[in-house]
Amino acid sequence: MYIEKVKNEMNLPETVKIFDTTLRDGEQTPGVAMTVDEKIRIAKKLDELGVNVIEAGFPVSSSGEVEAAGEILKMGLNAHICGLARPLKGDLDAAIDADVDYIHTFIGTSPLHREFKLKMSKEEILSKSVDAVEYIKDHGIIAEFSAEDSTRTELDYLKEIYNAVEDAGVDCINVPDTVGVMVPTSMNWLIRELKSELKVPISVHCHNDFGLAVANSLASVEAGADQVHATINGLGERAGNASLEEVVMALITQYDLKMNIKTEGLVNLSEFVSRITGVKMPPNKAIVGENAFAHEAGIHVHGVLAKAETYEPITPEMVGHTRRIVLGKHTGANAIKAKLKEYGIDLDKNQFDKVFNQVKALGDKGKCVTDADLRAIAESILGRAKEEIVKLEGFSVMTGNSVLPTATVKLSINGESKTAAKTGVGPVDAAINAIQRAVSETGDIELQEYNIEAITGGTNALAEVFVIMGDKEGNKATGRSTTEDIVMASVEAVLDAINKILILR
Known part of the structure; x- marks a missing residue:
């Protein structure tokens, strides 16, 4: 409703592409490791869902990553199959040899990354970035470039490096909020700044360290971002990435953007990925959580x-x-x-x-x-008797390993109070014996059959008790009660059956 009042202030694209990185960044979730077969099955479902790009892994990191990418490519999916690579010849060759049609290359650009991780100058990083993009394009492969930790990189340098890779022929530039430090307003501002200078499509990769990955992704789209990196269930390093299901549903329903995503498959895919990774979704998870509806x-x-x-x-x-x-x-x-x-x-x-x-x-x-x-x-x-000739006024049970189970019941029989106590092999047996003694003067009614069943699992499960009572005249009646207390359920079921017999008389 109110979004319509501010849409004209946005720079929304006609559509947004989804770059799914569940198989790469999602697998970097602590404790998660996928087999080749599992990656293949997830990739197939992602393609059926309609994502545009599937980042299959980091080929140089292991032979399993290469095998997974190769097997996924054999399926002839509609989505582009992407491999991640640093701007190093070994990384790039590993991705090229895996025969992917899309390479996502990245290098850190922030002062922190330059000084403490890479120990490289701005010029060296820029040169490596350009060389990597040119190398990818020389092999006829789609190239996407990420300035890692771009949201903590000086704006002038960020623009310089993105302009340089654009001149080198990059197909898409990606803006990673690597440690999730942005807020929607600043993310929107940054994308608008970059959009004003760059002609190639802009993508965003937002992390969820402050719970803002989806919000920052949407703010980026409002500023004109053409593609969003996301993962199923928001899996990923630390607090994870932008949740694909949340991003997609917000873009379709709130921004009215046309997307090639078959949304009815989101819950199934979420549950499938959850089973494979062992990462369970909280019940209140938006869109796909057990309590979402x-x-x-x-x-x-x-x-x-x-x-x-x-x-x-x-x-x-x-x-x-x-x-x-x-x-x-x-x-x-x-x-x-x-x-x-x-x-x-x-x-x-x-x-x-x-x-x-x-x-x-x-x-x-x-x-x-x-x-x-x-x-x-x-x-x-x-199924209970319509009339209560015998009513329960109170009962107590004493049991334990040092005492004989004993029950005392107080009943109202035709308006007259009767109290009786009896022992038994257990609390239920003692309670039923006490009831039978209390009603003995009214009628000699005995328990003929007793059954108990837990309705659901757990120690707080409801107990359903079913009994058959009978008297010497051949009258029989069933009684049933369901409650969380086994003894109480037994007492109520027995009294129900007794009342039915007395009504029959």
Whole structure:
């Protein structure tokens, strides 16, 4: 909405190319190492997604990098296959021998890099840069040049070196914010300065040290940058690179730029890369995170169910995601009703109130109620006796390795309080024995079958207890209860079955 008011102040290109460096910079994520086969599989998916350039690796660094680039090239992908190289003949020859059609060459230009890493003068660095670009072009290969740490390089020198490589025939110059020190305003200013002098396309490579890689990439595009370096899931050195999925979706939906990216494949590719690298995405990761389209708060759920756009800037289907209504302490009645409608479970007001209150109680205890949990809770309440002749007023259980499990129950039977205590082989057995003693005068009802199942995994999983009770007259009834306390679930299930038998009588 408001972006339309400032678009005329931007220098937006007609389209933006995506230079994916997941296989190179992404692999430099600490602890990540990809096999040749894994690189091939990721490259295939990147090409299907529609990226323009795939940086396959750093050929001179290992034979595996050369092999990976070679195997990727054999697939005949639509994307350019790029190799990284320093402005050294050995590096450049390794990339050329790998038969890539695109070489990204780089050298540090900032005072820090010149003095402490390279120990070279400005003139030497400029000369090596020009020679490298000319060497690449002499071999008929696309050349992209990066002035490493350009955002901490003196502007006059940065312009001088970029002008020199442009004169040498470079196809694209890249501006790396190598240690992520820029903010969007300064990044925009720098790209505008360079754009005013250079004729070749400008690319940017932003790191996320201050969490600004995506913002800086977008600010660069606003200033006229034609290409963005990015990685799937924002992988990369230290805090990573600009996240491809975030950059792409912002450019398409907020800036209305036409891009050749099949966005519905983003979640699948994100999950695929996450499995291969072992780097899990936080649930609140934008676009592809598990919670990116999850809603819990009652107000939000109500809005989303009425019209998704109220709380979703894009549809989940646009990126291959799905919407989730999460049940917990903030859940409203509308969310639960919508879920129950999905399951075809129809509850009356009293039954629904019981489900609603149980979900809220579980949420207050810190539990996220899953779909399976809700269904089990609703079905157990739906199947309960309509009338409670026997009501639970309270119970306690004592157990441990030094005492015999003992339970005491207090019941209201036809309005009269009854208390009983019994032992058992465990707390559940003791509680059921105590109930049977308390109701013995009303009817001789015994447990005939007992089953328990954990609905979901974890120590806080809901327990679903199913029982069959019977009396000497041949009356039988089932009882069911679902709650996080096994003993309580057992007590409720037994009382449910007892009430059904007493109603039958």
